Amino acid sequence: MMTFSKRMFGALWAQKTQLALAVRIAIAAVAAYAIAVALHLMLPLWAVLTSLIVTQMSVGRSLKATRDYMLGTIGGAIYGGAIAVLIPHSGEGSLLALLVLAVTPLAFIAAINPSLSSATVTAVIVLLLPTLHQSNPLDSAIDRVIEVTVGALTGLAVSFLVLPSRAISQIRVNAARLLELLAAAFAELLAGLTRGLDNDALHRIQDGIGAALTSLNATGAEAERERAALLSSGPDTGPLLRTIQRLRHDVVMIGRACVVPLPENAQARLARPLSEVSDAIVDYMKSVAASLRSGAGTVDIAPVDVALQAYAAEVATLRSEGMIRGLPVDATERFFALGFSLEQMRQNLNDLNRCHADWCEKPADRTG
Numbered sequence: 001m002m003t004f005s006k007r008m009f010g011a012l013w014a015q016k017t018q019l020a021l022a023v024r025i026a027i028a029a030v031a032a033y034a035i036a037v038a039l040h041l042m043l044p045l046w047a048v049l050t051s052l053i054v055t056q057m058s059v060g061r062s063l064k065a066t067r068d069y070m071l072g073t074i075g076g077a078i079y080g081g082a083i084a085v086l087i088p089h090s091g092e093g094s095l096l097a098l099l100v101l102a103v104t105p106l107a108f109i110a111a112i113n114p115s116l117s118s119a120t121v122t123a124v125i126v127l128l129l130p131t132l133h134q135s136n137p138l139d140s141a142i143d144r145v146i147e148v149t150v151g152a153l154t155g156l157a158v159s160f161l162v163l164p165s166r167a168i169s170q171i172r173v174n175a176a177r178l179l180e181l182l183a184a185a186f187a188e189l190l191a192g193l194t195r196g197l198d199n200d201a202l203h204r205i206q207d208g209i210g211a212a213l214t215s216l217n218a219t220g221a222e223a224e225r226e227r228a229a230l231l232s233s234g235p236d237t238g239p240l241l242r243t244i245q246r247l248r249h250d251v252v253m254i255g256r257a258c259v260v261p262l263p264e265n266a267q268a269r270l271a272r273p274l275s276e277v278s279d280a281i282v283d284y285m286k287s288v289a290a291s292l293r294s295g296a297g298t299v300d301i302a303p304v305d306v307a308l309q310a311y312a313a314e315v316a317t318l319r320s321e322g323m324i325r326g327l328p329v330d331a332t333e334r335f336f337a338l339g340f341s342l343e344q345m346r347q348n349l350n351d352l353n354r355c356h357a358d359w360c361e362k363p364a365d366r367t368g
Helices: 002-014 016-038 044-054 059-086 091-112 118-133 137-161 167-194 199-205 209-228 237-257 264-294 302-320 329-360
Strands: none
Touching: 016 044, 016 137, 044 059, 044 137, 059 091, 059 118, 059 137, 059 167, 059 209, 091 118, 118 137, 167 199, 167 209, 167 237, 167 264, 209 237, 237 329, 264 302, 264 329, 302 329
């Protein structure tokens, strides 16, 4: 029983960020309903739904959700209320025409800017709700803005006060995961120099990296939003995100160079240097990933430089012996593309080393 409890606790703790979000959402919903009832709002439902929408994974994301939802709601309420008041209508036919007039332009705006999608919903509510409650459109618009404001402010306050999650800490986790994916892809791509890789294999190897990079960039935008609002501190996210994106490009270029295996004579000479390059770079990226997760520690990049220098020296020897001149044009192009990509990767790994120092240096080192 004790072992089962430990396993359950371990599984929950591994998902602590998601568990914290669930707790925040539950508290936000209850608090929004209680406040809406206390204020005698017409439809507490909208306050509760709004609180659910704006309570996000991080404070930065909650800020953006609150801003977008409030702008959409206020814009939809003003537009829906205005056409309902200014354009006389009675009966289902005229109301249907008014509904088309309200929905069409707002839906077009939402298609261009999805962050304003709540405007369409709000305008429809402002138009149709008075027919159910025998109220006027102006009161309906005001009620909707108040209800959404209560829900938005409640959700935002809960995001700040209850188990707050900062995007800056999520960047560490997302960046570490992406580095591990890049390391695994890099190792498999270099191994393909001995057997070649088809397009399906390339797609499989790099599967998930693009989605992870998109997630990391989104989290970076949230972190910068928090920094701009003085809600969190930490290093600038830009250099780390740009460096990882360049490493992603390096892996793509190496993948293209590895589609065709090296000629057998080149394989025999370069197998060991390439194996050492693979081991050094994979170990380095995995060590940086582990250090980013913990937020501390140092990682030595010297083995990467040593391995790449040894590979470059062996390539120079092959060229001096004339072994490259006898290769087919396609193989020669891929051979030199591989060397260029590895050199670019060396520069980007050195940039990663500097970014890692900014993100993982000890507090004492920051003031030194």
